[in-house]
Amino acid sequence: xxxxxxxxxxxxxxxxxxxxxxxxxxxxxxxxxxxxxxxxxxxxxxxxxxxxxxxxxxxxxxxxxxxxxxxxxxxxxxxxxxxxxxxxxxxxxxxxxxxxxxxxxxxxxxxxxxxxxxxxxxxxxxxxxxxxxxxxxxxxxxxxxxxxxxxxxxxxxxxxxxxxxxxxxxxxxxxxxxxxxxxxxxxxxxxxxxxxxxxxxxxxxxxxxxxxxxxxxxxxxxxxxxxxxxxxxxxxxxxxxxxxxxxxxxxxxxxxxxxxxxxxxxxxxxxxxxxxxxxxxxxxxxxxxxxxxxxxxxxxxxxxxxxxxxxxxxxxxxxxxxxxxxxxxxxxxxxxxxxxxxxxxxxxxxxxxxxxxxxxxxxxxxxxxxxxxxxxxxxxxxxxxxxxxxxxxxxxxxxxxxxxxxxxxxxxxxx
Numbered sequence: 047x048x049x050x051x052x053x054x055x056x057x058x059x060x061x062x063x064x065x066x067x068x069x070x071x072x073x074x075x076x077x078x079x080x081x082x083x084x085x086x087x088x089x090x091x092x093x094x095x096x097x098x099x100x101x102x103x104x105x106x107x108x109x110x111x112x113x114x115x116x117x118x119x120x121x122x123x124x125x126x127x128x129x130x131x132x133x134x135x136x137x138x139x140x141x142x143x144x145x146x147x148x149x150x151x152x153x154x155x156x157x158x159x160x161x162x163x164x165x166x167x168x169x170x171x172x173x174x175x176x177x178x179x180x181x182x183x184x185x186x187x188x189x190x191x192x193x194x195x196x197x198x199x200x201x202x203x204x205x206x207x208x209x210x211x212x213x214x215x216x217x218x219x220x221x222x223x224x225x226x227x228x229x230x231x232x233x234x235x236x237x238x239x240x241x242x243x244x245x246x247x248x249x250x251x252x253x254x255x256x257x258x259x260x261x262x263x264x265x266x267x268x269x270x271x272x273x274x275x276x277x278x279x280x281x282x283x284x285x286x287x288x289x290x291x292x293x294x295x296x297x298x299x300x301x302x303x304x305x306x307x308x309x310x311x312x313x314x315x316x317x318x319x320x321x322x323x324x325x326x327x328x329x330x331x332x333x334x335x336x337x338x339x340x341x342x343x344x345x346x347x348x349x350x351x352x353x354x355x356x357x358x359x360x361x362x363x364x365x366x367x368x369x370x371x372x373x374x375x376x377x378x379x380x381x382x383x384x385x386x387x388x389x390x391x392x393x394x395x396x397x398x399x400x401x402x403x404x405x406x407x408x409x410x411x412x413x414x415x416x417x418x419x420x421x422x423x424x425x426x427x428x429x430x431x432x433x434x435x436x437x438x439x440x441x442x443x444x445x446x447x448x449x450x451x452x453x454x455x456x457x458x459x460x461x
Contacts (some may be wrong), residue, residue, distance in 0.1 A: 077195035084159030091117055091124045095131065102135065111135050126155035130166045137173060146173050153186070164194050172204070180208040199229040199236065206239045215243040232263045241273075250280045268299035279308070288312040295325070303335045307344070314348055323348035323357070339369035346377070355385040363394065372401035376409050379416075388416045407436020411443055418446070423454040427461045 102110035133149035174183035202225030244253040278287035313322035342365035349358035359381035366374035375398035382391035410433035417426035433443035
């Protein structure tokens with residue numbers, strides 16, 4: 047036999063000829079719920095209702111519904127009572143549209159006893175919400191509160207859900223604030239409603255204020271820390287964004303490649319490119335950040351800004367291989383030259399030319415400088431002449447050609 051659930055409990059109370067409601071459940075004294083007395087259904091209807099309820103408590107839900115459908119109540123109260131039971135049973139069966147139909151007639155009859163009417167109205171509102179009839183559900187939540195003289199955070203939360211679905215963000219804010227004022231402890235979902243409302247209104251600074259309240263209240267929620275950091279970025283408060291991302295990282299809250307990337311970018315922008323590179327590289331090696339032309343170039347850029355030319359050249363080279371990108375080979379070659387590793391720079395610069403460059407004179411000029419540093423004047427001269435044919439490097443190349451010729455003359459080298 048199934049355990050008697052909440053619906054069954056309410057039915058038991060009403061079948062026993064009345065209902066006891068504690069003061070903690072409903073506000074007492076002069077409320078409509080207290081003025082509306084419970085009464086019993088007619089004798090013939092009562093017998094059918096009793097049999098139906100017995101079938102229900104024995105786990106025979108379909109039989110319970112069938113017995114009620116055979117009832118032909120004549121009075122308004124009896125009909126509302128039977129419709130209420132059918133609505134409850136169909137809801138438990140998962141046939142929500144049918145449940146809504148019966149509950150609607152029971153609610154609109156407005157004749158049931160206080161507790162029965164309150165319970166029916168609340169279930170009706172909940173099912174309307176569940177069935178995405180958001181606009182229709184809202185007034186019944188307010189009617190329920192008025193009838194019972196009861197209001198709580200949960201009810202306002204459900205009203206807030208309805209207004210959110212209707213995209214009435216001003217109403218969402220009003221309802222969320224009312225719910226929070228009634229909460230006995232911090233209600234994350236109501237705060238989240240406010241945050242969503244402000245976001246959709248593009249009131250990002252107000253959204254930040256909500257998150258600044260939420261983060262201390264729900265410190266273990268990783269998502270909130272990241273959201274706060276993101277909203278600081280949206281409001282261009284980069285110092286707070288970096289501080290929040292950094293603290294989130296130290297607490298293990300940054301779990302996606304995009305968040306690690308944002309942290310690294312902020313560190314680089316705020317004068318810590320080496321730290322940015324170390325963090326980014328660590329998570330690339332762990333596999334969180336996938337190696338691609340873009341990510342490898344990003345990492346190379348961090349190392350370059352930190353003046354760690356050897357590491358930067360290494361990652362530009364890896365990016366160039368993946369993307370077959372001449373510009374990346376050119377960057378690699380330049381950095382290797384800066385690091386005075388000319389034997390590695392020259393092949394990289396030649397690869398840049400092979401891969402194709404918008405201005406090939408740039409690679410030719412870098413090759414000229416590399417060969418010149420190795421005192422290979424003939425090769426340096428040949429590359430400088432080629433660089434002089436590119437308008438972008440023409441002036442620089444010509445200024446070196448004379449210098450190379452002079453060096454070749456001194457060392458008696460034929461160009």
